[in-house]
Amino acid sequence: MTREPRTSPIVPSYGDSSLADLSASILASLTGDAAGNVLGLPETNRVCLLIIDGLGWELLRAHQAAAPFLSELAFNSRQLTAGFPSTTVTSLGSLGTGLPPGTHGMLGYQVAIPGEHRLLNGLHWPKDVDPLAWQAKPTLFERAAAAGVVPVHVGPGSFAGSGLTQAALRGSQYRPASSLGALAAVTADALHASERTLVYVYHGDLDGVGHVYGTNSAGWSFQLAHVDRLAEQLAGALPMGTVLYVTADHGMVNVGPDDKIDVDAIPQLREGVDLLGGEPRARHVYAKPGAAADVLATWQEIVGEHAWVTTRDEAIKDGWFGPPDEALTARIGDVVAAAAGTTGIIASQAEPNESRLFGMHGSLTSAEQLVPMLAFPTL
Numbered sequence: 001m002t003r004e005p006r007t008s009p010i011v012p013s014y015g016d017s018s019l020a021d022l023s024a025s026i027l028a029s030l031t032g033d034a035a036g037n038v039l040g041l042p043e044t045n046r047v048c049l050l051i052i053d054g055l056g057w058e059l060l061r062a063h064q065a066a067a068p069f070l071s072e073l074a075f076n077s078r079q080l081t082a083g084f085p086s087t088t089v090t091s092l093g094s095l096g097t098g099l100p101p102g103t104h105g106m107l108g109y110q111v112a113i114p115g116e117h118r119l120l121n122g123l124h125w126p127k128d129v130d131p132l133a134w135q136a137k138p139t140l141f142e143r144a145a146a147a148g149v150v151p152v153h154v155g156p157g158s159f160a161g162s163g164l165t166q167a168a169l170r171g172s173q174y175r176p177a178s179s180l181g182a183l184a185a186v187t188a189d190a191l192h193a194s195e196r197t198l199v200y201v202y203h204g205d206l207d208g209v210g211h212v213y214g215t216n217s218a219g220w221s222f223q224l225a226h227v228d229r230l231a232e233q234l235a236g237a238l239p240m241g242t243v244l245y246v247t248a249d250h251g252m253v254n255v256g257p258d259d260k261i262d263v264d265a266i267p268q269l270r271e272g273v274d275l276l277g278g279e280p281r282a283r284h285v286y287a288k289p290g291a292a293a294d295v296l297a298t299w300q301e302i303v304g305e306h307a308w309v310t311t312r313d314e315a316i317k318d319g320w321f322g323p324p325d326e327a328l329t330a331r332i333g334d335v336v337a338a339a340a341g342t343t344g345i346i347a348s349q350a351e352p353n354e355s356r357l358f359g360m361h362g363s364l365t366s367a368e369q370l371v372p373m374l375a376f377p378t379l
Contacts, residue, residue: 005340009308009364012081014100014322019082019091022247022373023049023140024098029243030198031147039373045196046242048187048234051095052227053088054207054361056251057370059215066221067228069235070246073374082250084320084338085109085282086361086368088207089122089164091249095200096139096168100322104137106168107321107331109362110277112286114330119277125163134167141171141198150194154187155202172200180230188237201234203227207252210359214254220359235376246374250361253368255280255344261303264349268298277333279354280344282362283307284333292334299335306343308364310336320364338363 012018021038026047028036057079064071083094083101085108093099093106101107110119113129120129141151150173157176159165165174177186183201190199206223213219235244263269263276270276272291277284287295292311300309315336316324339345340363346355361368 005306005308007340007365009320009338009340010081010366010369011319011364012083012100012322012369014083014319017078017080018094018100018322019080019247019249019371020094020098020100020322022080022245023095026198026245027098027140027144027147027149030144030149030196042243044241044243046191046194046199046239047197048191048199048201048238048242048244049095050201050231050234050244050246051092051203052206052231052246052248053202053204054210054250054252054359055224055227055248055372056367057372058367059251060372063221063224066224069228069232070372070374073246073376074372077372077374079370080247080373081369082248082371083322084364084369085278086250086363087279087282088204088249092164093135093168095249096141097135097137098140098143099137102316102321102324102328104168105135105325105328105331107328108277108282108284109279111284111331112275112277112333117274119275122164122167125167129163131163131167132170139169139171141169141200144198145171148196150197152190152194152197152199153202154183154190154199156204159202169200180226184230184233184237187234191237191242192239203230207359210252211357212359214358215252216254238376244376246372246376248371251366251368251370252359252361253281253342253363253365254358255342255360256358259342260344260346260355261306262355263345263347266302269302271295271298276347276350278337279360279362280346280357281339281360281368283335283337283339283345285335285337287334296335299337303337303343303345307340307345308338312336340365
């Protein structure tokens, strides 16, 4: 009998309290659409949404001294679930469309391009794949503009024309800002420039520090202190009647060397596998024709004590991805493995850079799934 992790996965609360519901509710609060405002956000003419990459709810609660401003907001806030996989590509897809992953189709860091025997990496977009065709649903920004709300996106200049930005976040006025001070200043200018606006702000350095040094490192705490100051400066620069929301795309866990299961060192885990997608905490395993059942059995036997291993159909049925668009489900692995505890399912030869990371994310644990929904003024 296959053993499973002793804990239970946290299935995202799509339609109730997920990142997709936050962005959908923000747009509804700007347009007066009561039916679309599932979070019950107050109506307003200006919203600033600050995305702090990697700031999970549990991490914020564990580092209150480093982030006094954000921690004070957390006392009067709620948690959201990120979505699955709990990774940047997927979460920005949800935030950018107001839809769950199964509907928008941004289903992980690396997913199969159906029928092409290759993977699409959402952070390093292939030039021959049209982002607008890959994610064809209207974005939050396109819908905002159609409703008379001025959408502005503030982030690193290098992200302005990226495949991910075009797929999930198109339709805004992109304002480049690559430092914390510039983020605050450019955002404040954008908020004051329009009487009815949605300003989306992204900061990614906290996630980068966590990947390299881990979330218990001094570097991570110091970076969080800088982020806390950014949020405080934004709050102090808001025009009257503006609401600032602060959230994250996912949390993070530390994965030590002894916690890593190396697919490239265990030949059985490669048997019958056509493509290995996803990332160490959330794997899409694409089987060769006729091999899906054997791949499932092998993965359950070898990693089943350290991960929730299931089929595509069962993962969809259990709600991991939210309501599915049937035209997009082939992007999901025949077998899906969501790591439990602090396990990382690495591929040291095929993915040397990803395999060396210390901080990781993507799975269905509380550390990765739960993200803050902070508001200023406090709701």
